[in-house]
Amino acid sequence: MVAMTSAPFASALLAEHDAAATRLRELILDLAVEHGSFTLSSGQQANFYVDMRPLTLHHEASPLVGQLVLQMLDAAGIEFEAIGGLTMGADPVATAVLHTAAAHQRAVDGYVVRKQPKGHGKGRQVEGPSIEGRKVVVVEDTSTTGNSPLSAVEAVRKVGGDIQAVAVIVDRDSGAKERIEAEAGVPYLYVFSKDDLGLE
Structure with missing residues (x-):
């Protein structure tokens, strides 16, 4: 089993005024965060909503996502050969990472987990x-309850993937980390915490 880690990744980068982390944070707040009164899919109430699709499919944000997720996984010592997750939230994240890896002559494949097996x-x-038989990472753009990453974990293990970690861009601090680490038995990593983004 891979050693667990709970250290937030972006906090240190933001403290060092890392340009990529600072710019991605700005883009998340501009493109992905809405303030108001929202009922989440979990039934929980929140005064902000994070919709990551406008961010992960954005021309400037996507390369930054690939750079920072790959950098986070490397910093945590996660070795992997493929990256993906449950369609569709995971798809642009995984694609960004594999393109970033390819630009650095690293062979990382992508994969897509359907919500249901093909009929x-x-x-x-x-x-x-x-x-x-390959080392893989499960990704998601953000997670509230952990349901989507855990669905991906189950499907990946059924086909023999060796999961090294679950990674998301934004952690809402709503229990996903604790649930995923308990049920999947792998580290849950995130680029930005709710606090990094100044969300209450």
Whole structure:
């Protein structure tokens, strides 16, 4: 089992005025965070809502996501050969990371986990290059309850993927980390905490 870590990644970078982390934080606050009164899918009430799709599919933000997620995984000592997660929140995150890795001559594949196995053909739930017997990371843009990453973990393990960590861009501090580490038995890493973004 991979050693657990709870150290927030971006806090140190922001303290050092890292340009990539500072700019991605600005873009998250501009593109992904809405303030108001919201009921989350978990039924919880919140005075802010984080919709990461406008961020992860943004021309400037996507390369920063790839850079910072890869940098975070490297800093935590996570070795992996493939990255992906439950469609569709994970898809642009994984794609950003594999393109960043390729730019540094690193062979990282992507994979996509369908919400349900395909109803025809080979009936696959996990698409992409085979991850059987390979070290993989499960990603998500953000998680409230941990449901999406845990669904991906279950599907990946069924096809023989060796999960090293679950990684998200934004942690809402709403119990996902604790649940994922308890149920999946792997580290849960995040680039930005709720506090890093100044969200209450």
